[in-house]
Structures are given as structure tokens and as C-alpha cells.
Amino acid sequence: MEQPVVAFDNVGLRYGQGPEILHDISFALEPGSFQFLTGPSGAGKTTLLRLILLSLRPSRGLVRLFGLEASGIAGQDLTAVRRRMGVVFQDFRLLDHLTTYENVALPLRVQEREEASYRAEVMELLAWVGLGERAHALPPVLSGGEKQRAAIARALIARPELILADEPTGNVDPALARRLLRLFLELNRLGTSVLIATHDLALMDQVDARRLVLSDGQLHRYD
Secondary structure: OOOOOEEEEEEEEEOOOOOEEEEEEEEEEOOOOEEEEEOOOOOOHHHHHHHHHOOOOOOEEEEEEOOEEHHHOOHHHHHHHHOOEEEEOOOOOOOOOOOHHHHHHHHHHHOOOOHHHOHHHHHHHHHHOOOHHHOOOOHHHOOHHHHHHHHHHHHHOOOOOEEEEEOOOOOOOHHHHHHHHHHHHHHHHOOOEEEEEOOOHHHHOOOOOEEEEEEOOEEEEEO
């Protein structure tokens, strides 16, 4: 059997000597799965995503990514693991000195691919998210919704094995949210595992997918 893409076993997280922010978190993301992470604001959704990305390390418990124990991943191995993920952050993290096209193409440039091999692919994806005419615009002149769509396109362009998306439709209208959701679903159909953190019930109701429900730092329900 294939190993889970992500597996948490009784994971807890605290900062310093303070109380645990997350406690007794156990779940698994199977290869090719599509799941939502939901719960009220402050429940710990973003923190859990940061644990998966290894920008935070747990205070206790076991985290495995692609079959590797997180505590043993560092240096070049950490870079390699992160390249297997596509991440959509709430604060977008676009590079202001790069155009929309260049920001979206960045994961492919990091792979040292020739631009001729991916230019059409990047432009097609930009058109899909409604940014075809903004390809040469710099992030400072983009609206919040346009930045959101650019961040989503950048996360998807390299067809990673795992997508982590933190409120990916929070700055767009319902029609575009449905269009972006179809993009995540299509990538999932091609084999990518997807975990979307959202509190948008209308969005989640469009997909028959499992929901991880966080509240007060605990995973209360795993549907």
C-alpha cells in the first residue's frame, strides 16, 4: 500500500512554556485525496498547515511527510520535500519586483527549466484564473483578488504532489471561487493530494470531500 502523503500521530504544539496551541492531532492524507480543513477563526488551521510545511516543528507527537519522519528532515532534504508541495498563503507572498507571469513561473525556473518549455503553460493557467491580461503587471498594482489568483496559479503550475491552500477563495467573488475550486479538483483528478483550509461552507458544500474540523486546537471530528 502507498504511504500517506501526510500523517500526524498525537501531535501537540506549544510556544516556549505556554499552553498547547494544538493538542492530540491525529489524521492522514492519502495519496490523491481531497480534503477540507475547517473551523472557526483562531482554531489553529494556519498553524496546522505550517506544521505540514515544516515551517513549524511539533512539541510532541509524530509527523510524517511522503513517508519521511519530519524530525529527520533538514537542509537539502527539507528543500526537496517542500518542492513536492504547492502552497497558497493568506498573505500571497508574491515577489514585488517580478511580474505576474514571472511569479507564477518561479517554481519552474527553480527547477531550471527553459522558459520555452513552459511559457505557453504559464500563460494558459493565467488565462484560466482570469489574469491573462495582467501577465506583465507587478504585484503592487494588482488588487487583492488578483494577487490571490496569482498565488494560486504559482502553487499549481508545477503540478505538485500535495497542495496546501489557506483560504484560497477568500478574496474573490462566488463565481470565481467556483472556477478556482474546479481548478483544484482537476489537479486532484490528475493525482495531486489537496488540503484546503476554509470557513466557507458554501464552497465546501460543492464537493463531496472529507472535512477535518478544528476547534480550540483539537480535531473534534474527522468526517
